[in-house]
Amino acid sequence: MIYAQTAAPAVEPVTLGEVKAHMRMEEGQEDAFLTALTGIARSHLEHTTGLALVSQGLRLYLDRWPTSCIVRIGRGPVRSIEAVTVYDGDGAPQTVPLAGHWLDGYGRPARLWLPDPPAPGRAVNGIEIDFTAGYGESGADVPAELKRAMLMHVALMFSYRGAVAPADQPAAIPDGYDRLVAPYARRGL
Template identity: 55%
Template sequence: MTITELAPPVGEPLTLAETKAHLRVDLSADDALITGLIRTVREHLERATGLALLIRTFRIYLDTWPSSGVIQIGRGPIQTIENVTVYDAAGLPQEIDASGFLLDGQARPARLVLPKQPAPGQAINGIEIDFSAGFGATGTDVPDTLKRAMLLHAALLYEFRGAVSPDRQPVAIPAGYDRLIAPFRRRGL
């Protein structure tokens, strides 16, 4: 199973102004750097938790349908299922009627059951499911705990701005960060 992002988020959960206020930065000389740090800490948090903070579209690729009939999707919270496509042996797409699907988009991982699951004719990535995931369209929809973790992380990275180049970030995780994001992490055995 592979998940790809079809469209990046329209903005970021943290604004430049609120991040600068947290960092106690008044000048605009570091605005580009701080904007980059906001993106870096969001991407890091999303990788660590499997969450999409702001709504955007993703595609999951499957080789076959799960034997249980329940498709587990490791990116959430899922808002909608956009479309389902199955490829035949000739590689031609067949859009599947997904009406009547069951979705537990808040579960970790999210779970989807489709009423029709025709066998794909393509051995690899024969099934594509497009979905939108995220807490909401703006940073106000993101839980405050996650935004606080991002601010702590941005502050630490800003401290290291001269010692470590931006392309080598994140260089470290601040104290307390793991405790803030712990309730949002997926746990596995």
């Protein structure tokens, strides 16, 4: 399974004001840097948990339909399925009707069932599922524990600002971070 972002979140889960209040900063000369670190903290949290915090467009690529006919979507919570496209052997797209589909968007992983989807003719990435995932349109919809973990992470990365370039962040994870995100993390056997 391959995921690609088709539409970035419109806002970050925590605002610059929340970051500055958490760090007890009033000056504005570090605003651009703090904004960049906030994006890094969100991206890290989303990739380690499989979550999309604020609504964003994503695409799932599949080679074939699962034998159970239930597609497991590892990025969530899934708010809606926008489109399903299947490519034939010549690479021509065919839109799959969404009538009658079933979505368990808040399951971990989310699950999608489509009645009688056509088989792809392309051996690799012959199926594309476009969906919207996230807790909501703003940070107010994101669980408080995840926002707190992000604030702690931004503060720690800020403390490394002279030693570690933003492109090389995150350099470390703060104490207590794992406990905050554990209820939302992916579980494996």
